[in-house]
Amino acid sequence: MKDRIPTQDITDAAQKKAAALRAAKGRKIEKQQDSADLYQKRKHIYVRKAIGFFTNLRTTLNWVLLLAYFSVSWLQWDGKQAVFFDLPNRQFHVFGYTFFPHDFMLLSWILIICAFLLFFMTVFAGRVWCGYACPQSVxxxxxxxxxRVTEGSRNKRMSLDRSEMTGEKVRKKAAKHALWIFFALATAFAFVGYFSPVRELGPRILAWDLGPWEMWWLFFFTTATYINAGWMREQVCIYMCPYARFQSVMFDRDTLVVSYDAERGENRGRRKKGVDYKADGLGDCIDCGVCVQVCPVGIDIRDGLQYECITCAACIDGCDEMMDKMGYDRGLVRYTTENELEGKKTHILRPRLIGYFTALMAMVIALMIAISDRIPLELEVLRDRNQLYRMDTAGNIENSYIIKIANMDQKNHDYRLSVDGIQGLELIGSTEVSVNAGEVINLPVRISIHQSSMNVPSADITITVKSTDGSEQELSKESRFISAVQR
Incomplete structure (x- = not known):
């Protein structure tokens, strides 16, 4: 009879490794159960400063986005505000283009493109939008x-909050909240500056010469920014943002996510640098807790993939910093995929990712074509319904129309009116008209034809507006001409 291999032959290190992996899974389940309590009191998160590639990348991108938000409204284009949403006049000026409400189809296309871009990025690399570009995170x-500037490092902030109220504590807290309020006011000012002339907004605030809506949005954005970014922070991401809830639908086993390599890291344990920790059954994780301390949402990445994670990669930089100090290889916490962690092959190019990219590129090209082919001119022809036609003493038949011309450009233009469709049609009055930038005019016109040239009760005609200043704008609309001829 063959001898059975006794369980005692399994090494102590392997037993500890297996037990540690089971413990990691248990901590993950416990963490998920704890996070299900929506009514637990919020614990303030003292975020430690991380140093590394991803932190530098995120910080640079954040400052670029902030600079763009605060400065774009101050840019000038042909002597006017480059980006200005003129709601009272229903005109939206964007770097030389003027859009009107009927152009909102283009806005729909832009929003759909942004949605598909978000889907594409989520399938490819998880919640990188949340960690690097979301306004709440920024x-x-x-x-x-x-x-950090006013109260000091993480340990100093924790000590400050635990200490008794002193003049030093009041000074630091006051300086922090003063900065918070300043950023909130600046955010509100910049936002309103896109809807009200930004160069006039400051003097009008000082003169207390604001409309009710301007005052409301200044108050609302100041309050919302101060509360969301100063007090609520990760609560917005965890409980208010819907993206955190449906992101898992778009994840697959080849999605790049920030993950902890439990196979390499367990068993966790503190140790001295240079000792043979593997002989004691320990993994590379020294259980320093830095990955938790640098996390802006306060999760432990070692508990596995969690919906709270915004993929900011601060834990990667924090862990790499500690690995460097211990002389271990980097990558214990890294961007990876579930398949890679399980030793399987990762497929970057996969049908769903290719599908999102193809749809995204098709919509971007379609939008570019639509904008390039767009004529910044609108023409509408309305018949005078109070009088179908009029006969004069010379035997001419006249029809009256209201021609609506909208110059959707940011430059003044001159136009010429013409009509065709029936031999002998004539426009009565001036055929030349000037329209200022962004102006909409209603032009009453009469169209005449001698009754000898009209042998049908009605006919289609075409009214054309063509620029005469070299801008090559031309637009035509069809209408009906009614006569006195009876069948």
Missing amino acids: WTFLYIWAE
């Missing part, structure tokens, strides 16, 4: 920076 990191 302003949260700005407020954390203000916290």
